[in-house]
Amino acid sequence: MADMFKRVPVREQDAKVRATNFEEVCYGYNKEEAMEEAARCLNCKNAKCIQGCPVSINIPGFISKVKDGDIEGAYKVIGESSALPAICGRVCPQESQCECKCVRGIKGDPVSIGKLERFVADYALENDIKPQKAEKMNGHKVAVIGSGPSGLTCAGDLAKLGYEVTVFEALHELGGVLVYGIPEFRLPKEKVVKKEIEKVKELGVKFETNVVIGKSTTIDQLMEEENFEAVFIGSGAGLPMFMGIPGETANGVFSANEYLTRSNLMKAFDDSYDTPIAAGKKVAVVGGGNVAMDAARTALRLGAEVHVIYRRSEAELPARVEEVHHAKEEGVIFNLLTNPKEILVDENGWVKGMKVIKMELGEPDASGRRRPIEIPGSEYEIEVDTVIMSLGTSPNPLIASTTEGLETNRRKCIVAEEENGQTSKACVFAGGDAVTGAATVILAMGAGKAGAKGIHELLSQK
Ligand SMILES: Cc1cc2nc3c(=O)[nH]c(=O)nc-3n(C[C@H](O)[C@H](O)[C@H](O)COP(=O)(O)OP(=O)(O)OC[C@H]3O[C@@H](n4cnc5c(N)ncnc54)[C@H](O)[C@@H]3O)c2cc1C
Numbered sequence: 376m377a378d379m380f381k382r383v384p385v386r387e388q389d390a391k392v393r394a395t396n397f398e399e400v401c402y403g404y405n406k407e408e409a410m411e412e413a414a415r416c417l418n419c420k421n422a423k424c425i426q427g428c429p430v431s432i433n434i435p436g437f438i439s440k441v442k443d444g445d446i447e448g449a450y451k452v453i454g455e456s457s458a459l460p461a462i463c464g465r466v467c468p469q470e471s472q473c474e475c476k477c478v479r480g481i482k483g484d485p486v487s488i489g490k491l492e493r494f495v496a497d498y499a500l501e502n503d504i505k506p507q508k509a510e511k512m513n514g515h516k517v518a519v520i521g522s523g524p525s526g527l528t529c530a531g532d533l534a535k536l537g538y539e540v541t542v543f544e545a546l547h548e549l550g551g552v553l554v555y556g557i558p559e560f561r562l563p564k565e566k567v568v569k570k571e572i573e574k575v576k577e578l579g580v581k582f583e584t585n586v587v588i589g590k591s592t593t594i595d596q597l598m599e600e601e602n603f604e605a606v607f608i609g610s611g612a613g614l615p616m617f618m619g620i621p622g623e624t625a626n627g628v629f630s631a632n633e634y635l636t637r638s639n640l641m642k643a644f645d646d647s648y649d650t651p652i653a654a655g656k657k658v659a660v661v662g663g664g665n666v667a668m669d670a671a672r673t674a675l676r677l678g679a680e681v682h683v684i685y686r687r688s689e690a691e692l693p694a695r696v697e698e699v700h701h702a703k704e705e706g707v708i709f710n711l712l713t714n715p716k717e718i719l720v721d722e723n724g725w726v727k728g729m730k731v732i733k734m735e736l737g738e739p740d741a742s743g744r745r746r747p748i749e750i751p752g753s754e755y756e757i758e759v760d761t762v763i764m765s766l767g768t769s770p771n772p773l774i775a776s777t778t779e780g781l782e783t784n785r786r787k788c789i790v791a792e793e794e795n796g797q798t799s800k801a802c803v804f805a806g807g808d809a810v811t812g813a814a815t816v817i818l819a820m821g822a823g824k825a826g827a828k829g830i831h832e833l834l835s836q837k
Contacts (some may be wrong), residue, residue: 380483381411385490386464391501394675397559397644400701401465404487406446409494409641413441415479416486423476429821430528432456434473434488439514441491450499453492453599454506458531459524459576461500461567462553466492467817468695500570504529513537515834520588520605520774521553524816525807526609527575528823529796529830534578536831541603548640551611551817552808555640556632558669560676564639589773594781594803604834605825606787606803609819612770612808616743618661622718623764627655627726631662631670631765638673654760655679659729661715663687666813668698670763671707681707682757684745686734688715698747712736714747714755718762728758772808788812795829796822804829 386402387393387439395402416438424434433452440449454461469489475487498504515538519526522544530540548554550568562568576582588594588610597603610794615630617623634652637643658674660667663685671681683702685692688711691723692699701707713749719728733753736745775783782799783791789805791797796804808814 376796379415380479381483382415382487383408385487390534390706391807392561392799393568393651396493397676398584399563403464403497404490404494406444406494408496409441409446409491410444412487413438413491416442417478419478421632423478424473427473427476428456429472429745430456430770430824432473432492437495438486438488438491441495442570444497444512445503446498449495450821451507453495456824458506459571460492460814461496462524462562463569463817463820464489464491464496465562466557468815470678470696471700472817497567498573499528500567500574506574506578507535509535509537511537512539513580513835514837515539515657517541517830517834518543518594518597518601518606518607520594520606520807521545521551521609521750521807522549522572522582523609523611523807523819524553525611525809525819525826526551526607526821527572528803528820529607529609529806529826530580530823531575531578532824532827533830534575534580536827538830538834540579541581541583541586543597544582544584545610546640547584549582549584551609555578555636556666556669557672558635558639558754560672561669566708589777594774594778594800604837605804605830606694607796607823608774608798608803608805609807609823609826610770610774610809611819612768612788612813614769614771614787615719615764616766616768617764618715618716618766620715620722622726625718625720625726626724627760628718628762628764631660631664631666631763632701632768634670634763635666636824638677644673644677652677655759657759657764658761659681659684659715659757659759660763660765661685662767663692663694664767665694665698667763667765668694668702668707672702673776674761675705675707679761682706682759683709684713684715684729684731685709687710687744688712688736689737691736706757710757714749715762719756726762728756729762730754730756768808770812774809775792786812794825795832796826797829 435450641650642648643650809820
């Protein structure tokens with residue numbers, strides 16, 4: 376008899392083996408394991424887990440179908456709320472959203488909602504289960520900027536309602552951070568991201584790549600010359616931040632975005648591609664978020680000894696617990712309560728080390744976390760040949776600076792209503808990281824849904 380207080384463990388690639396390859400870390404559940412885990416769900420009437428999900432998936436509804444072995448039925452239930460479940464099942468922070476609300480979690484492990492979602496979605500991809508298409512088109516034309524999770528969700532929801540939707544993407548590949556940011560070993564591109572985007576295409580959404588809105592054309596031109604009646608901006612927050620310390624412009628200093636883009640999108644880890652990457656012998660990754668963990672684990676797989684440099688303590692690390700756990704298992708070294716002061720550069724302009732200082736925690740700051748304070752006289756040097764800065768990102772100002780009447784705030788984020796994505800400009804909506812600053816896949820999807828709702832409310836009146 377299974378222990379109802381414990382979740383069914385999920386199979387993973389061995390830590391020592393996976394530290395040397397880019398294959399997916401987690402194998403996910405098979406059908407028997409999924410049905411056993413689904414049987415732990417109490418099918419609560421007032422399901423708190425749904426309130427924890429930013430796109431309100433009917434979680435007990437899909438789990439009860441899994442329990443009965445009706446996986447196609449479970450996929451249909453998820454599909455009512457989410458267009459990207461195989462992605463969310465892998466990268467959503469379930470522990471702080473749906474799973475932390477699960478009643479099972481009071482006395483034992485919460486139900487493994489994320490792993491069940493992933494199982495159902497993978498089953499649908501493997502068995503090519505088609506999404507529900509609109510019965511007829513409604514004659515309205517909408518443009519979506521950006522093919523990340525917010526744009527894909529907005530486009531998918533509008534297509535299901537019968538809109539003619541075109542997504543304009545600046546890069547040559549679709550998916551936004553899902554393809555250029557999150558590494559292959561967490562989110563496989565061919566097996567998962569591309570296939571899930573195919574499902575959005577099957578809804579009738581058209582995609583145009585290599586179109587940079589603000590350069591190739593503008594929002595005003597799309598509306599005035601190409602007859603798009605509404606536009607959704609889901610252009611993300613891809614502009615990296617730096618510390619402004621000496622040595623930051625040396626060779627061998629990367630933003631995490633650039634480092635990960637070279638590895639993920641330009642396949643620098645694959646010898647058959649011609650993409651250079653500083654595959655350093657000793658790498659320092661500055662920062663403690665998910666992006667820092669991805670950069671650290673990528674550098675490790677490229678053969679380096681990797682040090683994460685983070686100015687607060689382990690309790691304040693913003694990365695998902697699972698990511699920190701995996702990084703440690705694989706051999707990433709954490710230098711906590713430590714902050715860079717200077718990047719040391721050799722006579723040829725290459726990184727040769729980093730001067731750091733020890734920190735202690737003071738009173739909580741505006742973010743609610745205890746403020747890190749330098750300990751005078753505690754500076755020391757570490758030897759590194761590559762530095763990856765992972766300090767956060769902000770939206771690129773290009774779109775706002777080329778669109779008449781589009782308001783942004785002091786963080787360069789587009790100002791938009793939370794419930795419907797309406798911006799300061801008529802018929803222009805926005806959501807995702809472009810509005811909130813760097814956040815999460817599921818919040819971007821939630822904003823894409825809100826934007827689709829706002830556009831539908833506007834255009835269905837016409
Ligand atoms: C390395 C990394 C790891 C992460 N890990 C996680 C995780 O584990 N879990 C999680 O929930 N979140 C994670 N995130 C955050 C998450 O990926 C983002 O919050 C999410 O992708 C934001 O979605 P979006 O649609 O707003 O923007 P994006 O995904 O950034 O997509 C924006 C798209 O717009 C395009 N674009 C930009 N400007 C233009 C223009 N002018 N014209 C045309 N197209 C344009 C971009 O090329 C891009 O494709 C991670 C982020 C990074 C960088």
